[in-house]
Amino acid sequence: AQKVTQAQTEISVVEKEDVTLDCVYETRDTTYYLFWYKQPPSGELVFLIRRNSFDEQNEISGRYSWNFQKSTSSFNFTITASQVVDSAVYFCALSETTSGTYKYIFGTGTRLKVLA
């Protein structure tokens, strides 16, 4: 069975604060992929990053960074110096091969509110 847990339902921060969104996953496969998506108030999900299970290097893209740790089955997302435009629901997702077919499992999402 595969599972993605985003324990933080909602987080509120003040603008310019750093914030980390947690994602913990479960899988029996050795090959799998992890994703983060952003869903702004407009509603459309936007892809942010994909990571495969063999690449544990941290990723940084501007104010965004991702920390992938296989030892703790976590793929956390940090926003540095948050801005109001970062307010959104963020989803973590896992994809692994099940009988040769890839399926995506999404977490329940974390709603981030950045206050001015």
Added chain:
Amino acid sequence: NAGVTQTPKFRVLKTGQSMTLLCAQDMNHEYMYWYRQDPGMGLRLIHYSVGEGTTAKGEVPDGYNVSRLKKQNFLLGLESAAPSQTSVYFCASSFFPPQEQYFGPGTRLTVT
């Protein structure tokens, strides 16, 4: 390049009515998906397609049917709508998994 589009954006149905949601993509993606999003439950896969003429069941397929007659289109049908199908429906497409998915803007469906 419109990406993934969905029609309609909003719809209100009465219990027992039927309707079809249309998803179209112009990225030549093989894979297409229908999800529903409910509060506190994230995205759940209804049906998906791995290519023109193929469909497969996802996590919550009951009460829905799909068709993929053309590569660029993926239709989701509700034959007899129920209040439990009140939700926001998202279509997505991708190249061969596990590439990232591209999502449409969503359809908000209310069944009274």
